[in-house]
Amino acid sequence: MTTTLYVFTGTGNSLAAAELLAQKLGDTVIESIPILMKKAGPVIPDSPKVGFIFPVNYSGLPLILSKFIPRISLSHVSYTFAVATAGGIGRYALLQLDTLLKENGSLLQAGWMVRMVDNYIPYGGAPDDKTQKEILADAERQLSDIADFIQLKKKEMPKFPLMSQILHYSLYPRFIRSLPEIDNRFHVDDTCNGFGICRKVCPADNIRILDERPVWQHHCLFCLACINLCPKEAIQLEEKHRKKRRYRNPSVPLKKLIQIQSGFDNSSDQ
Numbered sequence: 001m002t003t004t005l006y007v008f009t010g011t012g013n014s015l016a017a018a019e020l021l022a023q024k025l026g027d028t029v030i031e032s033i034p035i036l037m038k039k040a041g042p043v044i045p046d047s048p049k050v051g052f053i054f055p056v057n058y059s060g061l062p063l064i065l066s067k068f069i070p071r072i073s074l075s076h077v078s079y080t081f082a083v084a085t086a087g088g089i090g091r092y093a094l095l096q097l098d099t100l101l102k103e104n105g106s107l108l109q110a111g112w113m114v115r116m117v118d119n120y121i122p123y124g125g126a127p128d129d130k131t132q133k134e135i136l137a138d139a140e141r142q143l144s145d146i147a148d149f150i151q152l153k154k155k156e157m158p159k160f161p162l163m164s165q166i167l168h169y170s171l172y173p174r175f176i177r178s179l180p181e182i183d184n185r186f187h188v189d190d191t192c193n194g195f196g197i198c199r200k201v202c203p204a205d206n207i208r209i210l211d212e213r214p215v216w217q218h219h220c221l222f223c224l225a226c227i228n229l230c231p232k233e234a235i236q237l238e239e240k241h242r243k244k245r246r247y248r249n250p251s252v253p254l255k256k257l258i259q260i261q262s263g264f265d266n267s268s269d270q
């Protein structure tokens with residue numbers, strides 16, 4: 001393999017981005033960060049190019065990616081890049097990744113932020129289908145250019161104006177501190193049919209099904225997969241968000257999202 005893409009996703013944007021890059025680049029393998037995190041030992045890529053594809057969380061990195069970086073050995077890798085998918089802002093996440101990689105003896109040679117559909121329900125919910133299509137078509141064009149840059153091993157990092165740093169430090173540390181209790185914000189309503197899709201799409205094994213209802217286990221990543229992907233829309237945050245439109249990247253079937261989190265399609269069991 002020439003390229004390995006390490007992917008974390010909640011609602012499919014980052015997986016769709018990785019699949020598009022893999023298709024354009026050829027000779028590329030996609031590895032799931034949640035699955036690798038369930039295994040012990042170091043992660044040693046078998047390719048000269050390595051990329052990290054992930055969603056921006058409060059202008060920073062998803063916690064699982066911060067925990068993954070110290071486990072990966074990049075000493076044989078000649079080109080390291082990242083694509084952060086986001087609803088619009090948060091490129092500071094790329095600088096955070098570069099810092100973590102440097103602590104691990106490597107660095108980020110190129111990083112891009114790609115605007116995709118925002119899956120963060122409290123910001124307003126997903127836009128209508130037409131708007132989603134436009135956003136994702138722009139993203140596809142940008143990813144196509146990024147694939148060309150990766151082929152050329154282009155070195156390119158965005159600028160990080162003071163504002164991006166202020167945004168990161170005013171939002172991100174509080175978000176990370178809130179994670180151990182954050183799933184107390186979820187509840188399930190009477191439309192829940194107990195199928196347990198929420199459990200299967202959870203990248204953190206944070207949901208148990210008890211008496212045909214999800215019970216959150218307090219090690220949530222707040223990726224919002226469970227609330228966005230519940231087919232009955234039975235999972236709720238605060239009452240004011242009940243009617244907000246849910247989101248799954250339209251090019252990523254639910255089955256694939258289950259596979260990327262758990263490694264197998266267990267959609268017929270509970």
Ligand SMILES: Cc1cc2nc3c(=O)[nH]c(=O)nc-3n(C[C@H](O)[C@H](O)[C@H](O)COP(=O)(O)O)c2cc1C
Pocket residue numbers: 008009010011012013014015054055056057058059060085086087088089090116117118119120222223224249
């Ligand atoms: C907890 C959380 C925080 C987020 N923070 C940001 C943010 O700071 N800036 C932004 O542009 N989008 C933000 N988003 C939106 C996601 O980064 C964006 O929709 C991403 O493409 C989702 O990727 P996925 O489908 O691979 O999970 C946030 C989403 C979540 C769930």
Ligand code: SF4
Pocket residue numbers: 010183198201202203204205206207216219220221222223224225226227
């Ligand atoms: S419980 Fe929901 S929001 Fe938390 S990590 Fe699992 S799927 Fe993501």
